[in-house]
Amino acid sequence: MPELPEVEALRGFLAHHLIGAAAKGGAAAGVVKRVYPVAVHALKTYEPPLTAFEGRAFDGVERYGKFLALRAGDLHLVMHLARGGWVRWSEKLPELPPRPGKGPLALRVRLTEPAGTGFDVTEAGTQKKLAVYVVRDPQAVPGVARLGPDPFDEAFTLPVFTALLDGERRQIKGVLRDQAVLAGIGNAYSDEILHAARMSPFKLAAKLDHEEVARIYAAIGTTLGEAVERSRGLPLRDLKAEKKSGLRVHGRKGEACPVCGDTIREVSFSDSALQYCPTCQTGGKPLADRRLSRLLK
Template sequence: MPELPEVESLSRFLAEHLVGRTVERVYPLAVQALKTYDPPFTALEGGSFAGATRHGKFLDLDAGGLHLVIHLARAGWVRWKEGLPDAPPRPGKGPLALRVRLAGADAAGFDVTEAGTRKRLAVYLVRDPQEVPGIQRLGPDPLSPDFTAAAFTRLMKDEHRQVKGVLRDQGVIAGIGNAYADEILHAARMSPFKPAANLSAEESALLHDTVVTTLAEAVERARGLALQDLKAEKKSGLRVHGRTGEACPVCGDTVREVSFSDWSTQYCPTCQTGGRILADRRMSRLLK
């Protein structure tokens, strides 16, 4: 799933390639992905892109008064194309959800795609990004200067949920998903099931620093990469997430997993839970 670092890299790449370019044609293909209808997506045609930015995990392409906002969900992606075919794409069961063709002799543009059968990609065309419900609900951005240790402590102090769930909650902190929550907690040597409200002042300060550092380093590793290389870069940089059964790169213990209905947590017992193995069920507790 694309998270803050990947969406940040997408926005930087697209800003470099789109600003000043005029939209020639828009092909909205996957009806289930289109979350707005007024203005119609064809209203982009003839407009020019003025910028690209990010709100949490939402990609925001500014087309001069209109904003094409994309949430890539679990399996969505943006693919830059040099030389799109002249023939319009046909709606079907393939991964293509939206195509934007730019004016110019190079026939460049981009496709928004979604792999798999569980279709959760969301595409909006709005006049103000705050019209998107998911953006309205976002918490502070962890790469913002306002995301201080004191602000982070205030967010945590009344949270009796497990700390991983709090980190993943977009209404608390914007942009962190399942993978980077695992990585942050491993780097902070903290159990994913620790209640957030139980963090000491020292633990809260450490976790805040680890959130900022982990995400900033991931953004920096992706700087300058082509879009098709971003997913591989993310995977190669993960130390515990998606590495169940492998050796922890810090201590050598075996990376363990707790599975839930549609997501999982990976962690290192030695680094994070004092050697204890977490029970692999929803109502998990620590086993001795």
């Protein structure tokens, strides 16, 4: 699933290609020629219609947590890429209009100039959760309206983070993933943040002392900041591979921890899994894997 660093990289790439070209003298760059809604189930709003973008120029690209918003005047094309969604830029889109079908293509945007340029929004896998909205205010999207502070916002300070955790009786892993608490962090980067902070994912947020909260706060900034820097300037096709290569524990069950050399372990849930290092995070004690525990009964 694209999380804050990947969506931020997408934002920067699209801002450069849609708006930067126009700023360099290509007045027609970023002007929408046609919009093709291929996967109708992904479209969550119907008024204004997608066709309202045709003839308009994109003049802003914004990020709200994991949401990407392309602005054209008073209209915003807001996308949540969910688990399998992605944006693919093309210098030469097919001439024929796409046909609705069972493929990954969900939305195509063709630009006026340079001829043939534009981008596709795709979704891999069988779980179709990609969401596209056309709104006049991004806050009209329910998922955007409920977002907590953005980790890159200057207003997100240690006292603010401390207040967010005050009285929070959930495990810190779940708190970090809750978009209403903190925007943009998902399963992968919450694993990475907790590993960098040397913190058990199962520890209750309300029981963290000041030093532990400060470690997690610092790890949020460094982990996400480093991920964004690694992604900066990369072609869109390379961003997913870069994300995987930069992860220390997430998705690396059975491998050696790059910090201490212990074996990275996993806890599985119904639709996801977390990875951690026992030596770095839990005092050498393996966490109970509930799925495995059920099998052993």
